[in-house]
Amino acid sequence: MIEFKNVGLVYPNGTEGLKNINVTINDGEFVVIVGLSGAGKSTFIRSINRLVTPTSGSLLVDNQDILKYRSSNLRKLRTKTGMVFQSYNLVKRSNVLKNVLAGRLGHTGTLRSIFNAYKKEDIGLAYESLKRVNIEEKIYNRADELSGGQQQRVSIARVLTQQPKYILADEPVASLDPPTSHQVMTYLKKINKEDNITTIVNLHFIDMAMEYADRIIGMRAGEVVFDGPVSEVTESTFEEIYGRSIREDDLRGGADES
Amino acid sequence: MTTDNNSLTPEKVPPIYPVKTKMQVTIIFFVVLGIYLLSMFWTQRQMAGGFSGAIGNMFTVIEKFFPPNTAVISAIWGPMVETIQMAIIATTIAAILTVPLAILAAENITTFRPLYILTRTFLNILRTIPDLVLAVIFVGLFGIGLFPGILALVIFSLGILAKLISETIESVDMNPLEAMRASGGNVFQVIWYALIPQVLPQFTSLVLYVFEINIRASVVLGLVGAGGIGLILNQQLGFYNYPNAMMIIILIFIVVIVIEYISTKIREALL
Ligand SMILES: Nc1ncnc2c1ncn2[C@@H]1O[C@H](COP(=O)(O)OP(=O)(O)OP(=O)(O)O)[C@@H](O)[C@H]1O
Ligand SMILES: [Mg+2]
Numbered sequence: 001m002i003e004f005k006n007v008g009l010v011y012p013n014g015t016e017g018l019k020n021i022n023v024t025i026n027d028g029e030f031v032v033i034v035g036l037s038g039a040g041k042s043t044f045i046r047s048i049n050r051l052v053t054p055t056s057g058s059l060l061v062d063n064q065d066i067l068k069y070r071s072s073n074l075r076k077l078r079t080k081t082g083m084v085f086q087s088y089n090l091v092k093r094s095n096v097l098k099n100v101l102a103g104r105l106g107h108t109g110t111l112r113s114i115f116n117a118y119k120k121e122d123i124g125l126a127y128e129s130l131k132r133v134n135i136e137e138k139i140y141n142r143a144d145e146l147s148g149g150q151q152q153r154v155s156i157a158r159v160l161t162q163q164p165k166y167i168l169a170d171e172p173v174a175s176l177d178p179p180t181s182h183q184v185m186t187y188l189k190k191i192n193k194e195d196n197i198t199t200i201v202n203l204h205f206i207d208m209a210m211e212y213a214d215r216i217i218g219m220r221a222g223e224v225v226f227d228g229p230v231s232e233v234t235e236s237t238f239e240e241i242y243g244r245s246i247r248e249d250d251l252r253g254g255a256d257e258s
Numbered sequence: 259m260t261t262d263n264n265s266l267t268p269e270k271v272p273p274i275y276p277v278k279t280k281m282q283v284t285i286i287f288f289v290v291l292g293i294y295l296l297s298m299f300w301t302q303r304q305m306a307g308g309f310s311g312a313i314g315n316m317f318t319v320i321e322k323f324f325p326p327n328t329a330v331i332s333a334i335w336g337p338m339v340e341t342i343q344m345a346i347i348a349t350t351i352a353a354i355l356t357v358p359l360a361i362l363a364a365e366n367i368t369t370f371r372p373l374y375i376l377t378r379t380f381l382n383i384l385r386t387i388p389d390l391v392l393a394v395i396f397v398g399l400f401g402i403g404l405f406p407g408i409l410a411l412v413i414f415s416l417g418i419l420a421k422l423i424s425e426t427i428e429s430v431d432m433n434p435l436e437a438m439r440a441s442g443g444n445v446f447q448v449i450w451y452a453l454i455p456q457v458l459p460q461f462t463s464l465v466l467y468v469f470e471i472n473i474r475a476s477v478v479l480g481l482v483g484a485g486g487i488g489l490i491l492n493q494q495l496g497f498y499n500y501p502n503a504m505m506i507i508i509l510i511f512i513v514v515i516v517i518e519y520i521s522t523k524i525r526e527a528l529l
Contacts, residue, residue, distance in 0.1 A: 049440055071444075079442035089437035093455045102451050106442020113443075114450050155437070162441050 001026055002048060002166070002198070007057035009043055009222075017043035018054060019222040027165075030192045031200045032213035036242055039219040041202040045168045048200070049081040050074055061166075079106030082159030082197075084169035084188075088151040092144035096135070096154050099143050100126040103161035122161075129160035133187050149180035156187055167191070169201040173208070178254025181205075185212045205252035206238045326504035334490055334506055338513060341486030344404050344479075345472035348411030352419055353465045355412070359420040361449065364427035381424075385417035389475050390482060397483040407476060407484025414475065415468045422464050423457065430456040459528045466521045473517055477510055 002025040009018040017040050025031055033041045046052045047059060050066060058065045066077055082103070090099045104122045105113055112118070130136040133153040138146060143154065152172060159167055169188060173181035185201075189212050192199040203209050209216055216233050218226030218241030226233075226241050238246055273280070362368050362377040392413055396406030434452040443451065480488015487510060494503040 051436065051440060075442045075444060078440055081440075083437065083440040085433065085437060087433055089433040091434040091452050091455050092431070093458075094451075098451075102438055102443070103441055105438060105444075105447045105451065108447075110444060110446050113447050158437075158441070 001060070001062060003060040004047075005058045005060065007047065007054045007059050009047065009052065009054040009056075016222050017052070018047065021057070021224055023217060023224060023227060025198060025200065027198050028192075028196045029198055030189060030212065030214045031198075031217060032209040032215075033200065033202045033217045033219060034204060034206060034209050034238070034241060035219035037204070038221075040222040041204075041219055042170050043222070044219065045170050045200055045202055048166070048168055049078050049083060075106060079162065080164050081166040081168055082162045082164035084152070084155055084159055084167065084172045086171040086174045088148070088155045090143040090151055090154060090158075093142060095140050095142055096130070096146070097123075097126060097139050099154055100130060100157045100161050103129075103158040106162065125163070126157070126161045129157040130154070132160060132191075133157050148176050149183060152176065152180075152184050153187065156184070156191070160191065164197060167197050167199045169199065171202050171204070173203070173205075173252070178252050181208065181252055182254065188212070205250065206246065207251045207253065322500040323504040325501065326508055327499075327501035328505060330502050330505050331509065334487065334509060337480075337485075337487040337490045338509055340404060341476045341480060341488065342473065342513070342517075344407050344411065344476045344484075344486050345469060348408045348476070349415060349465060349469040349472050351408075351412045352415040352468065353461075355416055356419040356423055359416065360423035360427060361453075363420060363424035366428050366430070366432060367449070367453065381417060381420050384413060385421065387413070387417075389414040389479065393479040393482050393484045402483040402485065402489070404485035407479045407486065410479055410484060411472050411476060415472055418471070419464060419468050423461055426457050426460045426464070427453065463525045463528050466525050470518050470521050473514055 002023075004021040004023040007018055007021040008016070010016050021044070033044060035041050043052055047054050048061065048066075050069060054067060057067075059067050061077060061081075066073075069077055091102070101118055101122065103126070104118060108118065108122070127136060127139070130139060133156050135146075135150055135153045135157065138150065138154070143151060146154065167188070172188065173184050176184060185208060188199060188201065191197060201212070210230060210233065213230050215229050216226065216237075217224055218237070220241060220243060226237055235246055238250070242250070275283075359377060359381065362373060363381055365374055368374040368377070389410055392410035393407060396409045400406045400409075430453060434456070435448050438448040438452045476484070476486055477488045477491070480486040480490070481492045483489060483492075487506060491503060491506045491510075494500075494506060
């Protein structure tokens with residue numbers, strides 16, 4: 001369970017990234033965060049694994065205030081929260097297997113990982129994860145030899161290998177075309193249901209949010225302006241969140257192509 | 259068509275560089291030219307006989323060097339190998355020491371600013387000391403031989419390598435590093451998994467490049483007593499044994515060319 005209690009975040013330059021956020025995310029939920037560019041979606045999601053640190057309030061993950069965490073606790077927190085990025089963030093010159101094994105870093109001692117002495121189970125797990133996103137045939141390809149969609153699947157395999165309790169995905173489909181976007185979202189949703197991993201995804205396409213989310217959180221200027229199940233969401237909800245009428249480019253489209 | 263938008267008549271076209279920049283560049287150009295002319299004039303005056311005299315002198319000296327004495331090859335081969343060994347050992351030690359220094363001198367990895375600034379300053383100071391000065395100092399401290407030469411080369415190459423490699427590190431893609439951190443990797447794991455693979459090709463290439471420099475530098479260092487072929491060359495020149503010296507110079511020339519050729523090929527294959 002993740003609980004934001006009066007969480008605020010002011011960046012060193014004075015920008016208010018988050019303003020008095022109160023949100024509780026229960027285990028197993030698939031939450032989509034929507035909002036315009038600059039609304040604070042990334043700041044919200046990156047607070048949960050402390051890539052950024054809120055400056056006020058308290059943020060509880062499994063009933064512990066993570067804002068007080070220091071190095072070794074922080075490492076444990078990050079080991080149980082996997083992250084998927086917009087730009088995949090693979091090591092381009094390393095092969096797919098090595099990239100996926102990086103998901104085990106948090107579980108592996110420094111010396112063991114430096115000598116590539118991964119446990120057999122870890123390598124097996126990495127291979128299983130690649131199979132789950134149907135990319136196992138690329139196991140020895142260099143990451144930069146893959147297409148965007150394939151790279152994102154490898155990065156999902158990396159997160160799976162990490163065996164996290166939470167998955168945070170920051171605009172995972174923003175660099176992909178519509179059919180590939182749906183494929184990636186489908187994998188995330190499937191993992192969420194099969195492994196019961198709480199998943200929080202930032203999206204700015206409202207049709208995709210509606211299609212995959214159980215619950216939608218709308219943000220504007222650092223504040224949560226909507227929070228509710230998908231069933232309660234209508235077009236006017238989005239108009240409220242965005243503070244303007246809905247346009248063509250707020251939609252990803254291509255839902256039936258995949 | 260004489261609409262307002264299209265009225266870029268010749269006089270109105272803006273110059274590519276602002277007028278002020280043009281003026282400054284012109285002034286700098288003439289000042290530099292002036293310095294050149296002046297220094298040419300002064301060196302001419304101090305040289306007995308001027309340029310023409312110097313060229314005549316050159317021919318009489320060069321004649322004494324020929325024909326080179328091929329009989330000394332077997333005798334100078336040992337010191338030549340010593341020189342190469344000196345460069346190899348020095349480059350290897352420098353390459354190892356460079357890793358921590360380059361990481362500490364990279365702004366994107368060493369976010370603790372005082373440490374970054376300290377390392378940078380240290381490297382800058384290292385680089386201001388010429389290799390010859392280092393060799394002279396170490397020969398004075400440890401006596402004539404290979405050891406002071408190696409020491410001088412290590413410090414000299416460390417200055418260049420750490421600087422160039424820290425700049426390579428500063429230009430890497432930070433995204434994979436963030437991903438490793440986000441999955442619970444500690445500092446060493448992040449560096450090993452996300453940083454090293456990105457800089458390894460450039461690292462190897464730069465080390466080979468510095469090795470090339472070191473081969474040449476180690477010859478020069480030998481001249482001031484730091485062992486190897488340079489030392490022998492200096493002795494032969496001192497005995498006015500020009501045919502022997504010529505043979506040494508030719509051997510050095512061939513060795514340097516061969517090593518640079520191989521190293522360039524390897525570097526091409528890497529990048
Ligand atoms: N490192 C930073 N330093 C200063 N201000 C920042 C920093 N990161 C983000 N901000 C600011 O905080 C606000 C929220 O940014 P955030 O990246 O969370 O928005 P976002 O909703 O993810 O937007 P996008 O859709 O463009 O990714 C913005 O005004 C942004 O300019
Ligand atoms: Mg963002």
